[in-house]
Amino acid sequence: MSTLQITDLHVSVGDTPILRGVNLTLNSSEVHALMGPNGSGKSTLAYALAGHPGYTVTQGSVQLDGEEIIELEADQRARKGLYLAFQYPVTIPGVKVADFLRHAVSNVRNPDRKEGGDLISMREYRRELYERMDELSVDRAFARRYLNEGFSGGEKKRMEILQMAMLRPRFAFLDETDSGLDTDAVNVVSEGVAKLAEEQKMGVLIITHHDRLLHYNTPDHTHVMLGGKIVESGGAELAAELYTDGYAGVRDRHPEVAAEADARKAAEPELAGVA
Amino acid sequence: MPATLDLSNADSPARDFDSPVEDRPDVDLGDYRFGFHDQTDTYAFKSRKGLDREIVAQISEMKNEPAWMRDYRLDSLALFEKRPTPHWGGDLEQINYQDIFYYMKASSGQERSWDDVPEDIRKTYEKLGIPEAEQKYLSGVKAQYESEVVYGSLQQDLVDQGVIFTDTDSALREHEDLFREYWATVIPADDNKFSALNSAVWSGGSFIYVPKGVHIKFPLQAYFRINSENMGQFERTLIIVDEGANIHYVEGCTAPTYSSNSLHSAVVEIVVKKEGRCRYSTIQNWSSNVYNLVTKRAHVYRDATMEWVDGNLGSKLTMKYPACHLLEEGARGETLSIAFAGPGQHQDAGAKMVHAAPNTSSRIISKSLSKDGGRASYRGLVKVMDGATGSKSNVVCDALILDPESKSDTYPYIECEEADVSLEHEASVSKIAEDQLFYLMSRGLSEAEASGMIVTGFIEPLVKELPMEYAVEMNRLIELQMEGSVG
Numbered sequence: 027m028s029t030l031q032i033t034d035l036h037v038s039v040g041d042t043p044i045l046r047g048v049n050l051t052l053n054s055s056e057v058h059a060l061m062g063p064n065g066s067g068k069s070t071l072a073y074a075l076a077g078h079p080g081y082t083v084t085q086g087s088v089q090l091d092g093e094e095i096i097e098l099e100a101d102q103r104a105r106k107g108l109y110l111a112f113q114y115p116v117t118i119p120g121v122k123v124a125d126f127l128r129h130a131v132s133n134v135r136n137p138d139r140k141e142g143g144d145l146i147s148m149r150e151y152r153r154e155l156y157e158r159m160d161e162l163s164v165d166r167a168f169a170r171r172y173l174n175e176g177f178s179g180g181e182k183k184r185m186e187i188l189q190m191a192m193l194r195p196r197f198a199f200l201d202e203t204d205s206g207l208d209t210d211a212v213n214v215v216s217e218g219v220a221k222l223a224e225e226q227k228m229g230v231l232i233i234t235h236h237d238r239l240l241h242y243n244t245p246d247h248t249h250v251m252l253g254g255k256i257v258e259s260g261g262a263e264l265a266a267e268l269y270t271d272g273y274a275g276v277r278d279r280h281p282e283v284a285a286e287a288d289a290r291k292a293a294e295p296e297l298a299g300v301a
Numbered sequence: 302m303p304a305t306l307d308l309s310n311a312d313s314p315a316r317d318f319d320s321p322v323e324d325r326p327d328v329d330l331g332d333y334r335f336g337f338h339d340q341t342d343t344y345a346f347k348s349r350k351g352l353d354r355e356i357v358a359q360i361s362e363m364k365n366e367p368a369w370m371r372d373y374r375l376d377s378l379a380l381f382e383k384r385p386t387p388h389w390g391g392d393l394e395q396i397n398y399q400d401i402f403y404y405m406k407a408s409s410g411q412e413r414s415w416d417d418v419p420e421d422i423r424k425t426y427e428k429l430g431i432p433e434a435e436q437k438y439l440s441g442v443k444a445q446y447e448s449e450v451v452y453g454s455l456q457q458d459l460v461d462q463g464v465i466f467t468d469t470d471s472a473l474r475e476h477e478d479l480f481r482e483y484w485a486t487v488i489p490a491d492d493n494k495f496s497a498l499n500s501a502v503w504s505g506g507s508f509i510y511v512p513k514g515v516h517i518k519f520p521l522q523a524y525f526r527i528n529s530e531n532m533g534q535f536e537r538t539l540i541i542v543d544e545g546a547n548i549h550y551v552e553g554c555t556a557p558t559y560s561s562n563s564l565h566s567a568v569v570e571i572v573v574k575k576e577g578r579c580r581y582s583t584i585q586n587w588s589s590n591v592y593n594l595v596t597k598r599a600h601v602y603r604d605a606t607m608e609w610v611d612g613n614l615g616s617k618l619t620m621k622y623p624a625c626h627l628l629e630e631g632a633r634g635e636t637l638s639i640a641f642a643g644p645g646q647h648q649d650a651g652a653k654m655v656h657a658a659p660n661t662s663s664r665i666i667s668k669s670l671s672k673d674g675g676r677a678s679y680r681g682l683v684k685v686m687d688g689a690t691g692s693k694s695n696v697v698c699d700a701l702i703l704d705p706e707s708k709s710d711t712y713p714y715i716e717c718e719e720a721d722v723s724l725e726h727e728a729s730v731s732k733i734a735e736d737q738l739f740y741l742m743s744r745g746l747s748e749a750e751a752s753g754m755i756v757t758g759f760i761e762p763l764v765k766e767l768p769m770e771y772a773v774e775m776n777r778l779i780e781l782q783m784e785g786s787v788g
Contacts, residue, residue, distance in 0.1 A: 076739075076743045077743070078739050078743075079735065079739065080739075099742065099748070100743045101742040101744075101745050101747050101748070101751075103743075104743055104744055104745035105745050116734075116736050116739075118741065118754070118758055119758050119759065120757065120758025120759055120762060121754050121755070121758035125754075126744070126746075126754060129745075129746055129750060130741075130745045130746060131745075133745035133746060133747075133750075141749055141750050189744060193745070
C-alpha cells in the first residue's frame with residue numbers, strides 16, 4: 027500500500043503562479059477524478075507531479091510514502107513509480123517504440139540501473155510487449171515504428187496506455203486521455219486502466235472533461251479544480267453532476283475563487299493554454 | 302558469415318527491434334578511446350620533417366618508382382607550392398607544412414598473416430577490432446599504419462575471379478598499365494591545393510579493380526592509422542568498378558591524441574562503369590588534433606550508381622565533399638553524410654553532384670550535430686550542365702544543435718544551366734526540445750540517455766543504410782561523443 031500526499035502545493039510557470047495551494051492524497055488502488063474548467067490548473071498539477079522542469083514548485087510538498095519528491099528529476103520520479111499519460115504525446119523521430127520502451131522498462135524495473143547497464147532480456151520483453159499490445163488492440167507493427175511519428179490522436183493515446191501497462195507505475199496521472207478517442211478506443215483504454223488498477227493496485231488520477239473513462243473506472247473520489255485550487259471533493263456522484271450540469275454550480279458555490287480566476291484569465295489570456 | 306548481409310541492406314536485421322544496435326555496450330566512456338600510441342624508435346624508415354623536392358624525390362626513391370611517377374610527384378609539389386591556401390571552409394592558416402613528417406615506414410613490408418605483422422602494430426589493430434571484423438564479415442582487409450600498408454588480405458574466390466585489392470604502391474609496381482590508364486583521371490593534381498599535396502607525397506591507400514559482372518558480397522575494408530606525432534598521412538585510393546560489377550568498400554580511421562597537429566590529406570578516385578555499383582562508406586574518427594582534408598570524387602557512367610556514406614566524427618577540422626560526376630545517361634549519385642562536431646572541432650562536410658548527362662539523378666542527405674562549442678557546416682553543390690535534361694536532384698540537410706555554445710551553418714549551392722530538371726532542397730535546424738527530453742525522462746530515461754536517444758534517432762535514417770556491424774559501430778561512436786554532453 028502506497029500513498030502520494032500533496033500538501034499546499036504552489037506551482038508557477040515562469041513568473042506566473044498557476045497552482046495556489048493544492049491538497050490531495052492518493053492511495054494505492056484508488057481512482058480519483060480531477061475535473062474543472064479549462065485553465066483551472068489540472069494539467070499543471072500533472073506536469074508538476076511528473077517533474078517537468080518548466081513547472082516550478084514555489085511552496086508545499088509532494089511525498090511518496092513519506093519521502094519528499096519535489097527535488098527529484100522526472101526520470102527519478104518515474105523510477106519511483108509515477109507515470110504521466112500525456113495529453114499531447116511528443117514525437118521522437120527515428121526512435122523506435124520498442125527500443126525506447128525497453129530502456130524505459132529496464133530503468134523503471136531496475137531503478138539502480140546505470141546508463142549502459144544490462145537491459146531486460148529481449149525474449150521476455152518482446153513476449154510481454156506483444157501480450158500488452160494485443161490486450162490494448164495496438165497493432166504489433168507499432169513496435170517498430172518511430173515514437174508517435176505519424177500516429178493519429180487515438181493511436182498516440184493508446185501508446186500512452188501501452189507504455190503505462192509496461193511500466194506498471196504505482197501512481198498514474200491520465201491527462202485527458204479520453205479526449206480524441208472514439209468509443210471503441212475509450213473502451214479498450216478504460217479496460218486497460220481498470221485492469222492495471224486492479225492487478226497492480228495502481229492509484230489513478232484521471233483528468234477529464236468527459237464521463238467516458240469514468241464510466242468504466244468509477245471514481246472513488248472526485249475533485250473539482252478552480253483557479254489553481256481544489257475547491258470541492260466528493261464521490262462518483264459529483265463527477266456525474268459536473269458532467270451533466272457543467273461548472274456553473276461550482277462557480278456559484280465559490281464566487282471569490284471564480285472571480286479571481288476570471289480576473290487572472292483576463293489579464294493573461296494565454297494562461298488557458300499552459301494550464 | 303551472416304547470410305543476411307549484402308549491399309542492398311535496406312531491410313537488414315539492423316532495423317529489427319531485436320537487433321544488437323540498440324544495446325548500449327558497457328565501454329569505458331568519456332575520452333577519445335583510440336588516443337593511445339606505439340613506440341616509433343623501431344621504424345624501418347622515417348623521413349626528416351618538412352616538405353621540399355628532396356623529400357619528394359626520396360619518397361619516390363624509397364618506393365623504387367618509375368621515373369614518370371617521380372616527375373609527376375615533383376610537378377605536383379610545384380603546383381602545391383603555387384596554389385594559395387583556400388580561405389573558405391575552415392581555418393587552414395595554422396598548418397605548418399614544414400613541421401610535418403611526410404613519410405614513415407613502420408615495418409619492412411606488407412604481410413598476409415597477422416602473425417607476421419610486428420607485435421606493436423598487430424596489437425594496435427587488435428585493439429581496433431580489425432582482425433576480428435575480418436573473420437566475421439569482410440571479404441578483404443588492408444591495414445595502413447603511417448605511410449605504408451602493413452597487412453593485406455583478399456578472399457581466394459575473389460582473387461580467382463580477377464578482383465584486385467592491393468595497396469596503391471603495389472598496384473603501380475604490379476599493374477602499371479591498368480594503373481596509368483586511370484591514375485589522376487578523376488582528380489588531377491591541379492584540382493585543388495590538397496590534391497596537389499597528395500599527388501606529391503602520396504603513399505599507401507587501396508587499389509581495387511572489380512572485373513565485369515563480378516559482385517563482391519561482403520565489404521572490403523581499409524583501416525588507416527596514424528601513430529606518430531606531427532605525422533602526415535596521404536593515402537591515395539583508386540577504385541575501378543567495371544561494367545555491371547558491384548562493390549562495397551569501407552574505410553575507418555583513427556589516430557593518437559597529441560598536443561601538436563597531424564595532417565591527413567587523402568585523394569580517392571573512383572570510376573563506376575556502365576551499370577556498375579559502388580558504395581564507399583567512411584567511418585572516420587580522428588583524434589581532435591588531426592586536420593582532415595580529403596578530396597573524393599567518382600566518375601559515374603551509363604546507368605551506374607555511386608553511393609558515398611560518409612560519417613565524420615572527430616578531427617580538428619574536416620573539409621570533405623564527396624562528389625559524383627554523372628557523365629552518362631541514367632547515372633545516379635547519392636551521398637549520405639553524418640557530421641558530429643564536438644569541442645574545438647569544425648566539420649565542414651557535404652557533397653557535390655554534377656549532372657553532365659540527361660536523366661541523371663542525385664540525392665544528398667546530410668545530418669549534422671554540434672555540441673560543446675563544436676561547429677558543423679553543410680556545404681554542398683548541385684550543378685546541372687547544359688543538356689542534362691530530365692535530371693533530378695534531391696537535397697535534405699538537417700542540423701541538430703545540442704547546446705547554446707555550438708553552431709551549425711548551411712551553404713547549399715545550386716548551379717543550373719538547364720530548364721527541364723527537377724531540383725529539391727530542404728534544410729532544417731533544430732535544437733533538442735525540452736518537451737522531447739521531458740517526455741523520455743518521464744519514462745525513466747536519464748537526461749543523458751534521453752539526449753543520446755534523440756541524437757540516435759536523428760541519425761537513424763542514415764545509420765540504417767549501413768550494414769549491421771557498421772551501424773553498431775556508428776551508434777557506439779555517437780554515444781561516445783555524447784557522453785557527458787548534458788547534465
